[in-house]
Amino acid sequence: MNTNSGGNEFGRGAAPQAGPIVPKTANEALRPEKGTPPPARRSRKSRSQVIVFLNFMLSLVLLAMVGAGLAVYLGKKAFIEPGPSVSGDTFLVKPSTGVAQIAEQLERRGLISDARIFRIGVRAYDNDQALKAGEYEIKPHASMREIMELLKSGKSVTYALTIPEGLTVHQAFERIAAHEALAGDMPAQLPPEGSIATDTLRFTRGATRQQMIDKLMADQKALVAEIWARRDSDLPLADENEFVTLASIVEKETSRGDERSRIAGVFLNRLRKGMRLQSDPTIIYGLFGGKGKPSDRPIYQSDIEKPTPYNTYTINGLPPAPIANPGRASLEAVANPSKTEDLYFVADGTGGHAFATTLKEHNENVARYRAWQRKQAAEAAKAPAGQPAGEGEASGATSTQ
Incomplete structure (x- = not known):
């Protein structure tokens, strides 16, 4: 009996035996399995937009770099090139x-x-x-x-404030107040006469008037102390006030450096002998104070005889205080005067003075000076209007008698 009729050798309904496995090709391996969706692909249009955007951004960056470099170049060029000011x-x-x-x-x-x-x-x-x-x-x-x-x-423009020798404190303050480069108000009160240094100060705009005054006063105090400390030991002067007072008289008597020491010696000789100093500048200060005599105002005989605390024609010894601010040269002249027997001096008509040891010699010098004055007056009368007749000392020149 045939038991396999109508079936196969495994029996009816059995699964057929698998055949030999054939490996896939490379292309087949990469193919998706049926039923699996393919991976998303960027379209050519999409890829083109990204590239365009990236190119645009790169162009912007490059343009910004070029612009920045150009700006730096032009800015630096403008920073170092000549400026627009023609006159400064x-x-x-x-x-x-x-x-x-x-x-x-x-x-x-x-x-x-x-x-x-x-x-x-x-x-x-x-x-x-x-x-x-x-x-x-x-x-x-x-x-x-x-x-x-x-x-x-910081190299600022500097200005100069000059206080010449022989100015009074009032006159010095007028200069300080009028200087346009200084700032601030003036003090309400004047310091003592003779306490301002005769000097030139350098400063920058904005310095105050009080700073200048403080500096001038400090400098004068130091200068007086320095010179007073090395004075001749036999000076007939009691203290620094008398020292500065006599120096201020010498300052007003002459501007010639070669005469200061000798004029100081005359006054010191007279002090030792108890003689009055008879100095014309003390008359003027007694009458007009620190404001000074008007330039067109001569000294009259009545002025000489008018008593004031400063008029050394009417008082004995020195005035109570200086009559001006003396400079270093006059202070040095009083501290170390010429050693002479001179007791008199009078103007000689050349800008200097004639000195004498006796009254007789002095009167002869005075007569010569008066003759010179008359000659100058006569020449002035002959000269055409507006033409000076010659040079000489103004009326009221000092004559110590």
């Missing part, structure tokens, strides 16, 4: 003024072309805290960099 000018930087404000002021004054470039340039050089207050002389066509270096240097 002075420029004042007040204390605590910032770079931005300085830049704006420079531009408004026409000293730079662009405040922003100046501000950026100063900061690029790390000088935004280095600019100093002061007044500066900016040269024509100065570049922004040159201006920056000038303001950084």
Whole structure:
């Protein structure tokens, strides 16, 4: 009996035996299985938009870099090239003024072309805290960099205050008050006569009047103390006040350096002998004080005889205080006077003085001087109007008798 009829050798319903496994090719392996969706692919259009955007951004970056480089180049060029000012000018930087404000002021004054470039340039050089207050002389066509270096240097414009020898304190204060570069008010009260140094002070705009006065007073005090400390030991002077007082009289008697020591010697000789000093400048100070005699006002005979605390024709010894501010030369002359027997002197008509040891010699010198005065007057009368007849000492020249 055939038991396998209608079936296979495994029996009915059995699964057929699998055949030999054939490996897939590379292409077949990469193919997706049926029923699996293919991976998303970026379209050519999408890829093109990304590339365009990236190219655009790169172009922007490059353009920005080029623009920045150009801006730096042009800014640096403007910072170092000659400036717009044709004539130059002075420029004042007040204390605590910032770079931005300085830049704006420079531009408004026409000293730079662009405040922003100046501000950026100063900061690029790390000088935004280095600019100093002061007044500066900016040269024509100065570049922004040159201006920056000038303001950084602190080399300000300086001014001079000069107090000549022989001025009174009142006259010195008039000069200080009138100086336009000084700031601040004047003191309400004048310091003592003779306490102001006769000197030239250098300062920058904005210095105060009080600072100048304090400096002049301190300098005079130090100078007087220095010279008084090395004076001749036999001077008939009691203290520094008498020392400065006599020096102020010598200062007003002559401006010639070769005569100061000899004139000081005359006055000291007279003090030793108890003679009155009879100095014309003391008459003037007694009458007019620190304001001084008007230039067109002569000394009258009645002035000589008019008693005042300062008139050495009517008082014995020295006045109570100086009559002017003496300079170093007059102080030195009194501290170390010429050793002579002279007791008199009178103007000689040449800008100097004739000295004498006796009254007889002195009267002869006075007569010669009076004759010279008459000659000058006669020549003046003959000269055409407006033409000077000659030079000589003004009326009222000192004659110590």
